[in-house]
Structure formats: C-alpha cells, structure tokens
Amino acid sequence: MAKSYESKSVEQKWYKYWEDNGLFKAEATSDKDPYCIVIPPPNVTGTLHMGHALNNTLQDILCRFKRMKGFNVLWQPGTDHAGIATQNVVEKDLAAKGTDRYAVGREKFIELVWEWRKKYGGLIINQLRRLGCSCDWSRERFTMDEGLSKAVREVFVRLYEEGHIYRGDYIINWCPRCHTALADIEVEHKEKESHLYYIRYPFKNGGGHLTVATTRPETLLGDTAVAVNPEDDRYAALSDPHVLLPILNKPIPVIFDKYVDMEFGTGALKITPAHDPNDFEIGNTHNLERIKVIDENGMMNDLAGPYRGMERFECRERIIEDLKMGDLLEKIEPYQNAIGHCYRCKTMIEPLLSKQWFVKTGPLAKEASKAVREGKTKIFPSNWEGVYFEWMDNIKDWCISRQIWWGHRIPAWYCQECGAVQVAKEAPMSCNSCQSNDLVQETDVLDTWFSSALWPFSTLGWPDSTPELKTFYPTAVLVTGFDILFFWVARMMMMGIHFMGDIPFKDVYIHALVRDAEGKKMSKSKGNVIDPLEIMDQFGTDAFRFTLAALAAQGRDIKLSEETILGYRHFVNKIWNAARFALMNLDENEDPKHDERAYTLADRWILTRLGQVSEEVARAIEAYQFNEAAAHCYQFIWHELCDWYLEMAKQELYGENGVSKETARAVVQEALIVALKLLHPFMPFITEEIWQRLPGTDGSIMTARFPDPSDFLRDEDALKEMNLLMGVIAAIRNIRGEMNIPPSKNVNLIIDAKSELDEEILERNLAYIQTLAKVDGASIGSGLPKPAKSATAIFEETSVHVLLEGLIDFEEEKKRIRKAISKIEKDMEASNKKLSNRGFLEKAPAGIVADVRTKFEGFSTKLSKLKQNLSFLETIDDC
RNA sequence: AGGCGGGUAGCUCAGUGGGAGAGCAUCGGCCUUACAAGCCGAGGGUCACGGGUUCAAACCCCGUUCCGCCUACCA
Structure with missing residues (x-):
C-alpha cells in the first residue's frame, strides 16, 4: 500500500464498478421503504460549477446514507433544455459561420439544437459522475424528451380548459437581444448612475408650461398624458387641461391620479402606457391611447416621427439636444435608479406592450402556500418559509410565452379564416367554430420553467399511471439553492398540488451559496471562479x-x-x-x-x-x-x-x-x-x-x-475509566512539554490517587501510561507524599508527581503552579458567585445547583493541593 | 424603501439559556517501526456597541452601528 493516498485511479475504478453492478438502480416496486430525490436538472449547456458541486454532494450524501439504512432509493437524474441559454449557444455557432437562425429557418434550426445537445449535452452528466453521484442513470430524463413533452401539453391544455391560462395584452419585459418576453423574476435590477431630465411641456393655449421629470426622455414620443396628484395644490387650479408634447407638438391631456407622488420631481408625471408598466395601469384607468414608439429590436419605429430608425439610446441623446435647442430642457440632475436587465444576456430590458400567454397564479399559489403553512412540506432552515409566503401571497400572473424557437411550442392553433383560438394536445384537423382547415400553430414556446415545474411527477411517468409514481411520489426532499426558490420550488409546489393532488416533496432543504475566499459571488467576469474539476484533480x-x-x-x-x-x-x-x-x-x-x-x-x-x-x-x-x-x-x-x-x-x-x-x-x-x-x-x-x-x-x-x-x-464504566486515564496521561505530557523534557527521556512517577477505585484503574492500565507518556516506573497509592524534586499536576483529585532528578527547574515549576492556581481561582470565583446567590439556589433547577456544587468542591480540593505544592516548593527553595 | 442573514481567537467559521470551541496560522519540543499531508505541548477572545428580561445571556427582547444578500412599479 502506498504511503499516501492517490485518488485518481481509485475514483474511476470504483465508479465504474458501482455502475457495472447496478448499485445505483432503484426498484419500481419494493418491500423496502421508498426514498426519492429528484435532481435539480442542470442546464444542458452547463458545466459543473461550485453550486452544482455543493448541491449534488449533499444529495449524494443523503442518498448513500439512506441506501445503507435499507431504503429503496431513487435519485432521479436529468437535464433541462434551458430555452434561451441553449438557443444562444447555437446562435453563436451560426454567427461564427456568418449566418443566423432566420436564414436557416425554424425547423432546421431546431434540428441543429438537437444535434448540439447530442454532442455536448452529456458533458455535465459525466461531471456529476466524477463527483461520485449515485443517480439512477438508467432513468435519466430530459425536459424535451417525448414523455416530458407529453406531460407539458397535458398540463397546458388542462390549465387552459380550467381557465388558469389566458392570453392578453400586457406590458412585458422585453429583451431586445434575446428577442423574447421575460417573466418578472427573470429580470435583474441593478443600481445605475443615470440622470433625471426636467422637461417643459408648454400649455396648449399659450402661457407657461408644466415641468415633468423623467429618466427616459425618449419615451415622451409615446406619451398620451401628463398626470398630477389631485391633492397637489400646485396644479389644483389648472386653467388649461392640455399641454403640448414637446417636439411633436401634439396636444395631450393633464389627468389626475393619486398614484403620482407629490414629493418626487415636480409632482408631474408623463404617461407612456405602451412603455412603462405603471403608466400602462394608469392608462387603463383613464382610457388612454397606447402608442408604441420602440420596436422589438430596441429601435425607434415609424410613430417616432423624426427619430424613426434610431437606436433607443441614440434617440435619447438626440432628443436631449433638440429639447435644449427649443429651450424645453429645464435641468438635468444626476440620479441613481434600479434598471432591469435580462438575466441571461444582461441587456437592458425594454418594457413593451404585447400579446402574451399567462398563467393565472392566484388560486394555485394559495394552495401551495397553504401546504407549507400546514406543515405538509417543511422548509429547512425554516426562515425561508417567510420568504416563500411573502412571494406566494403577492404573486403576479406568470408570463409563460417566449418568442424563441427552442422549447415546447405552445399547443394553440389560430384559425386563419375566423380567428378562433383552439388549444389541444394534438394538432386539430379543422377549426371547431368555422370548420376551416387553415390552422396555424402559435409560434411562441413555453418558458423553460414551465416544464421544470412538472419535474417531480413528469420524470416518474405522469400523465401515465406508473408504478414509479405510486412508489416515489411525493418525493422525500428537494435540495436546492435559494436563488431558485421562486423560479422553481414555488412552481413545482403549485403544479404538483394541482395535478397530483399532493405536495411534490415532504422537505425542502435550502443550502448556501458558495462564494470565494473574500465572500464574493463567484463569476466568470470577476475571474474568481474555482473550478470543481480542477479541485478534484x-x-x-x-x-x-x-x-x-x-x-x-x-x-x-x-x-x-x-x-x-x-x-x-x-x-x-x-x-x-x-x-x-x-x-x-x-x-x-x-x-x-x-x-x-x-x-x-x-x-x-x-x-x-x-x-x-x-x-x-x-x-x-x-x-x-x-x-x-x-x-x-x-x-x-x-x-x-x-x-x-x-x-x-x-x-x-x-x-x-x-x-x-x-x-x-x-x-x-x-x-x-x-x-x-x-x-x-x-x-x-x-x-x-x-x-x-x-x-x-x-x-x-x-x-x-x-x-x-x-x-x-x-459500557459507561469504560468511558469514566478512560476519562481518568486520558486525564492523567495529559497531565504528564503537559509537564513534559512545559519542562522541555525530550521524548527520548523517560520519567518516573508517584501518583496519589483520590480513591482506591482510581488507584486500581491506574494500576491496571499502567502499561498505557508508560508508553503514551514515556514513563519508566510509577508508584501508585493514596496519601503518598510529594517528593522533593518533582513537578506536580492535578487531574480532578488525583496528584501526579513527575520525578525530575537533575532536571527540575524550581522557578519554572513554581511559575507553572501559579498559573494553574490563578486559572482555578477564576473558575472557583464563578462557581462561588452562583452558590452565594440566593436567587440561584432558590430558582435554578436542582440538578444545575448540584452540578455547580460538585464542581466547586472539585476546584477547592484541587486548589488546596496546588497551594500545598507551591508552599512545599517555597520551603525547598529556602533551604 | 422593505425584508432576511451576519459581526465570536491573527484568518475561516461552529456554538439558541447554566463553566467560551474547532480547523488553519503562531510559538516550543520530536524523523516514537500507520501517517512530517505526522506526533506531543503552549499561547491567544470586553462573543460589534448600548440598554432590558432572567437566579443565570454569545444565545431571548429593544435600540444603535457596520457588512452582505434578496425583494420593490417613485417617474
């Protein structure tokens, strides 16, 4: 056997052995109790990072432990198709070849993605093998495989029929780079230095102006009103209820709405219903027109008049110039605000008006919230429950349509004749209101998280009724980081309860985030990433x-x-x-x-x-x-x-x-x-x-x-006896160390034991003392006197005298004993304070009082012995 | 703005009501026939600060302060 452990060859060998012998395999039905964990499916585009390493190590610990405890363990593995991320990777490949997805066409593009997945999608799975994960690989699933896609269609159709899915106009978060809508939680808000522009809107009928403050002057082209607070005295007596939109010189109304904060800016707020979520709401209550001036590419469109065709930020600069020229820009203040960015590509989000599919989450969230409140699902550590409730109780409808190609295409068909919408599991032959055959399927795909929300039951075979579902649902525990508590955990709760009639997991264990040595989040751009694979090597x-x-x-x-x-x-x-x-x-x-x-x-x-x-x-x-x-x-x-x-x-x-x-x-x-x-x-x-x-x-x-x-x-006695033996040996070692006695030099002892029993124990185990503390011989007894040339240590009430003929340094020994005395005096003082406190004696539990009393007595015996030793040494010194 | 977490030895952190702990680092002594990636010993802390509850507080409550994170529709 080598003198030190060489991990490399060992790891490969045994992982193969486990797999070859089917030791990771779960039984669909078994007499053993079931224990199931579904893996948080890593993205097919992913490579193993620290988060995965921690997450999967913890799951593997649980699974291996439970297997050894005799459970029928299923660790269900798989990967996620990761819509936007995967599409981005393949698009990058195309760009390198000088083409793009539009040139290639939808069908061919999807084929290319599948090819990519076949080639690279197994990378992270093999990395999990390196980590030792004991997943049942024979059951590996993928969110886009046939079975899971079937589950997705089933869920979509049923939610639609139940009225939980609807399609509507809404302000959504649009990523102009990814060309798709994003759900609210897919938007990252980052504090940025920006500016607050004070712009004059002249009154229509001459004479003066109203000043509004905005961070986004380019959107004024789509303004359809200016709002002020009805309680704002400054604007109470407006003679002219209309102002002229600068540059376009178009009259727009001044409206009154309590939403407006009188303290902020000038108390006048420009309203752009097509490009701001709040303005959209206000626009709805006041029936304002929605004018879209920025298009899906982040460019100014035809309605932007003179700025048509400009990029949105370029347009901002130009408008500011033009406003200055017309003396309509009062001032510019530096300002800090949080701006939304795409969580995938970090592009600045454009709030945009568009038609999208939504899940009405209210009723689903209510049940999901209840399940945790009633303790059916427990969250560890429990403080995360508060965060979970907070979100569930304030949940907004979930925008599930994405304008990309890679993903589950929404199973809805539009009749080109009569415009009717039809939702079905399979493509319908004809329109069910006008019988036309001219049907076109929705081009949008579903949010990636829609399919992951079904993961705990879709991987077990749902919607078919399988033995796996019967055996393993609800699963035992979900292990995950808190960053996807909302994205994933909450939605699995909603879907699991709704479609299975039961919670998806009994426990949720939320683990930490792995940071670098300075506590910073690891990220490629910071360059502080520690690669788990390198660490394993x-x-x-x-x-x-x-x-x-x-x-x-x-x-x-x-x-x-x-x-x-x-x-x-x-x-x-x-x-x-x-x-x-x-x-x-x-x-x-x-x-x-x-x-x-x-x-x-x-x-x-x-x-x-x-x-x-x-x-x-x-x-x-x-x-x-x-x-x-x-x-x-x-x-x-x-x-x-x-x-x-x-x-x-x-x-x-x-x-x-x-x-x-x-x-x-x-x-x-x-x-x-x-x-x-x-x-x-x-x-x-x-x-x-x-x-x-x-x-x-x-x-x-x-x-x-x-x-x-x-x-x-x-054997309780063994514990006590060992305690004494270890204490005595430690005492001797302490003296040897303090006195600098080299290990090669053995010593002799006199041990004054506190009782006959202790005496007998030490006698019986003397050989251990001899080898472990380098002792030649020892006399053990009770009431034995301290020899002159010796150093003494006291363990509990046993005195150990180490004979130091020719070795003892009296000054050193006195110093050592004084140190021990001052230490014990401190201990005694603390105990004594308690024992002389009447409140303590009366109110503290009897057991505690007895403990302190015993301790105090022990201290006091030890102290008097130490003092004896010291005065003995001082006597010798005097001679 | 609101919420959550944190401040304990030089460093990284355990420790949720009864005598302040670990690992690493430091210092001293050892190549003792499993291991120098080791063995033996030692030093080192106003448990962020201020109040309160309690017989008793690192721990529970209130306030202050500093750090980190999350959420949010003040243009």
Whole structure:
C-alpha cells in the first residue's frame, strides 16, 4: 500500500464498478421503504460549477446514507433544455459561420439544437459522475424528451380548459437581444448612475408650461398624458387641461391620479402606457391611447416621427439636444435608479406592450402556500418559509410565452379564416367554430420553467399511471439553492398540488451559496471562479466533498478557499494511513474473533464510542446538519480512534498473548469498518478502496448496513475509566512539554490517587501510561507524599508527581503552579458567585445547583493541593 | 424603501439559556517501526456597541452601528 493516498485511479475504478453492478438502480416496486430525490436538472449547456458541486454532494450524501439504512432509493437524474441559454449557444455557432437562425429557418434550426445537445449535452452528466453521484442513470430524463413533452401539453391544455391560462395584452419585459418576453423574476435590477431630465411641456393655449421629470426622455414620443396628484395644490387650479408634447407638438391631456407622488420631481408625471408598466395601469384607468414608439429590436419605429430608425439610446441623446435647442430642457440632475436587465444576456430590458400567454397564479399559489403553512412540506432552515409566503401571497400572473424557437411550442392553433383560438394536445384537423382547415400553430414556446415545474411527477411517468409514481411520489426532499426558490420550488409546489393532488416533496432543504475566499459571488467576469474539476484533480473528490459538507452549516454562505480543502485532504490521508496500519496487522485470509474476556479498557471504550458516534452522525444527517455530521466523523476518527485507540491497541497487537492479540485485531478491524461506513456517504471512493482491501467485508460498501447504536457495547464504566486515564496521561505530557523534557527521556512517577477505585484503574492500565507518556516506573497509592524534586499536576483529585532528578527547574515549576492556581481561582470565583446567590439556589433547577456544587468542591480540593505544592516548593527553595 | 442573514481567537467559521470551541496560522519540543499531508505541548477572545428580561445571556427582547444578500412599479 502506498504511503499516501492517490485518488485518481481509485475514483474511476470504483465508479465504474458501482455502475457495472447496478448499485445505483432503484426498484419500481419494493418491500423496502421508498426514498426519492429528484435532481435539480442542470442546464444542458452547463458545466459543473461550485453550486452544482455543493448541491449534488449533499444529495449524494443523503442518498448513500439512506441506501445503507435499507431504503429503496431513487435519485432521479436529468437535464433541462434551458430555452434561451441553449438557443444562444447555437446562435453563436451560426454567427461564427456568418449566418443566423432566420436564414436557416425554424425547423432546421431546431434540428441543429438537437444535434448540439447530442454532442455536448452529456458533458455535465459525466461531471456529476466524477463527483461520485449515485443517480439512477438508467432513468435519466430530459425536459424535451417525448414523455416530458407529453406531460407539458397535458398540463397546458388542462390549465387552459380550467381557465388558469389566458392570453392578453400586457406590458412585458422585453429583451431586445434575446428577442423574447421575460417573466418578472427573470429580470435583474441593478443600481445605475443615470440622470433625471426636467422637461417643459408648454400649455396648449399659450402661457407657461408644466415641468415633468423623467429618466427616459425618449419615451415622451409615446406619451398620451401628463398626470398630477389631485391633492397637489400646485396644479389644483389648472386653467388649461392640455399641454403640448414637446417636439411633436401634439396636444395631450393633464389627468389626475393619486398614484403620482407629490414629493418626487415636480409632482408631474408623463404617461407612456405602451412603455412603462405603471403608466400602462394608469392608462387603463383613464382610457388612454397606447402608442408604441420602440420596436422589438430596441429601435425607434415609424410613430417616432423624426427619430424613426434610431437606436433607443441614440434617440435619447438626440432628443436631449433638440429639447435644449427649443429651450424645453429645464435641468438635468444626476440620479441613481434600479434598471432591469435580462438575466441571461444582461441587456437592458425594454418594457413593451404585447400579446402574451399567462398563467393565472392566484388560486394555485394559495394552495401551495397553504401546504407549507400546514406543515405538509417543511422548509429547512425554516426562515425561508417567510420568504416563500411573502412571494406566494403577492404573486403576479406568470408570463409563460417566449418568442424563441427552442422549447415546447405552445399547443394553440389560430384559425386563419375566423380567428378562433383552439388549444389541444394534438394538432386539430379543422377549426371547431368555422370548420376551416387553415390552422396555424402559435409560434411562441413555453418558458423553460414551465416544464421544470412538472419535474417531480413528469420524470416518474405522469400523465401515465406508473408504478414509479405510486412508489416515489411525493418525493422525500428537494435540495436546492435559494436563488431558485421562486423560479422553481414555488412552481413545482403549485403544479404538483394541482395535478397530483399532493405536495411534490415532504422537505425542502435550502443550502448556501458558495462564494470565494473574500465572500464574493463567484463569476466568470470577476475571474474568481474555482473550478470543481480542477479541485478534484488536485485534492481528490473525497477531500472536496468532505470540505463542502463540513462547511455546509445551515443559513450561512460558504466561503471556499483551497487552504480549507487542503486541510481536509490531510484528513483523507489520515484515514488512508490508519487503514494502512490496520491492514499491516490483519491477515488477508483471517477474520479475527472477539473474545470479550480479553477486552482491554481501550477496547471497551472504543466499542462504546462507536455506538455513540454512529448515532450522532445519523441524527445529524437526518436533520440536514451536514457540517455537524462531518465534524463528528472528523473529531472521532482523528482524535479518538487514531490518537488514542490505535496507539493503545499497539500494546496488544505487538504483544505475545495470542488471545489478546487476536481480540485487538478484531476490534481494530471493527472500528475501521464502522469508521468507513460512517464516512462513506461523504467520501465514497476512499472508503470503497479500503473496504475492498479489508478482510471480513463483503461486496461493496454501498450495500453495507449503516451502523446502528444497538450493534455496540454500552459500557459507561469504560468511558469514566478512560476519562481518568486520558486525564492523567495529559497531565504528564503537559509537564513534559512545559519542562522541555525530550521524548527520548523517560520519567518516573508517584501518583496519589483520590480513591482506591482510581488507584486500581491506574494500576491496571499502567502499561498505557508508560508508553503514551514515556514513563519508566510509577508508584501508585493514596496519601503518598510529594517528593522533593518533582513537578506536580492535578487531574480532578488525583496528584501526579513527575520525578525530575537533575532536571527540575524550581522557578519554572513554581511559575507553572501559579498559573494553574490563578486559572482555578477564576473558575472557583464563578462557581462561588452562583452558590452565594440566593436567587440561584432558590430558582435554578436542582440538578444545575448540584452540578455547580460538585464542581466547586472539585476546584477547592484541587486548589488546596496546588497551594500545598507551591508552599512545599517555597520551603525547598529556602533551604 | 422593505425584508432576511451576519459581526465570536491573527484568518475561516461552529456554538439558541447554566463553566467560551474547532480547523488553519503562531510559538516550543520530536524523523516514537500507520501517517512530517505526522506526533506531543503552549499561547491567544470586553462573543460589534448600548440598554432590558432572567437566579443565570454569545444565545431571548429593544435600540444603535457596520457588512452582505434578496425583494420593490417613485417617474
């Protein structure tokens, strides 16, 4: 076995072994309890980033854990067709070839996208394999495959028939680059430095003007009114109810609406119903004309008069110039406001009037909200529930049509004769109002999130009634980042409840965002991206996964640096070497037997601890406290199993007694097996590698049973005895360290034990003290006097005198004891304060009071012993 | 503007009512036959600030301040 762990070859080997042996496969029907997680489907265009790595590591931990706990686990994988993102990629390819999608045509273009998907769409799936994900790949799905498309049509038609889907004129967020409408949440608002322009609108009948403030002067071409607040005294007595639109010199009315904020600007607001969502609303109440002056490319159209054909920002500049010339621009103030940008391509959004398809979300959201309120679905950590309710209770209708080509084409047909709209699962033969055969399908496709909203049941075979649906719906838990709580989780809740009559998942676990070492969000443009694949190459997948789990405390973002990962790689190596040690002492062909009569204190202790730790780890994973689970594994394996148990076991392993030797081998083997099982969900590769080398193991560790606390010895005495032994050894080591006694130099001891029982325990385990604290001989008894040339440490009420003939530095020893005294005095003071407080004695629980009293007595004994020691030293000094 | 999260050792962070913790870094001692990616030991904190509740507060409540994020239709 190599001296340090080499991850590369190991990882590939075992992943292939698991897949070849079908260990990731779920059973459609089974006697075992079901446990199902649907993967948040990554975009086909995606490559594995830190967010994916964290998200999928946590899911894999849960799945591997539950499998070992005996569940029928389905981790349902798949990818998302990612409408706009994928279309963008293929369009870029076309642009490089000097053509575009319009030249290619819709049908051919879609073919090209499928080809692209076939070629590159599996990239991220293979990256998930590198990460060790135990998905059931035989069930991989894609949001555009036949089954899922069928589910999409079914849902659309049923929602339409129920009146939950409608088509209407609305101001939508238009991306002039992607050429499509965007839902409100697909718009990112960014604070930007801009300007507030004060523009004069002259009164129609001569004499004076009204000044309005705007950030978008170019839209004035589409103004159809100026609004003021009816309570605004400044405008109460307007003699002329009309003003002239600057430049176009067109009369428009002054209207009164309470929406207008009197404090802002001049209290007069220009109204452009076709290019601003608020103005659109006001336009509706006042029946104003909607004049569209900017087109789908962000260019000024024919209605823009002299500015026709200009780009929108160029038009702004020109209008400002022209206003200045006509003395209609009063002033320009610097101004900061939040401007919407496309979340895909970052182009500035143009609010635009157009006809779109919508889902009426109100009734669906109400049910989805109720399910969480009633606790049917629980969100972890629970503070996200508030965010969820906030959104659900203020939800707006969902614009689901997109003017792109890649996606599920909306199953609606328009009759070219009579204009009737027909919605159906399959293309209708003729119009059902005029029987015409001249039908044309809607060219828009559905928002990508429409199909992902169905993911928890469409992947299981819906709308067919399948055994998978019966077995696995509702799924156990959804693991995701908070950034898609609205996009995805909320919509799955709505659709799941509506179409399945039940929640899609019992738990939602919201995990952190991975940031860089400075706490900044990782992004390509900032250049601070850490590539998970490089990390896996460099440190190994197990170290990487364990790091992510160890940092995944609930409710806080993760700051990831290579330093941290390096620390956990050391842990991986520690495990490797512990295994190496064990294997050196085990025989390949022998399965050593325990003989309980030969158990040492160390054996009884570690066996008891194995049971306790197994329980702690299992409980933490069940509660989604991944960091706690990881910390328990780390602390136990390194600082208990390796630092203490393996060191102590050497005594028997290297000894001559056959029975003791075999028992020690058996316990070492068992402890290692349990440690591997506890670690397996976090570190699948190294645990399998060691498992396969270890005698007494069968098949894959994946199919081994997770340790149950009832499997182990429960020996409370062993815990207490070990506590004493470790305390005494630590006390001796402390003296050695402080006195700079080299490890090569052994010492002798006088131990003054507090009781006969302790005396007996220490006597019985003297050999451990000798090896672990480098001790030659010791006299153990009670009431033994302190020898002159010695240093003393006190553990609980046991005094340990280390004989330091020729080595002792009295000044150093006095300093050491004074330090101990001042420390204990502080402790005593705290306890004493409580015990002399009548309120505490009367009101605190009896158990607590007793504890403090015991502690105080312990302190006080220790203190008097320390003081004795000190005065003893001072006496010697005087001589 | 509103909402959420955070401020604990030099750094990164655990810790939700009863004696302040871990890892890394620092300092001292060790190549002890699993591991120097290691072993043994040590130092280091007004738990952001101010009030309150309580016998008892890092933890609960109120206020202040700084940082981060999310939401939003003040042009």
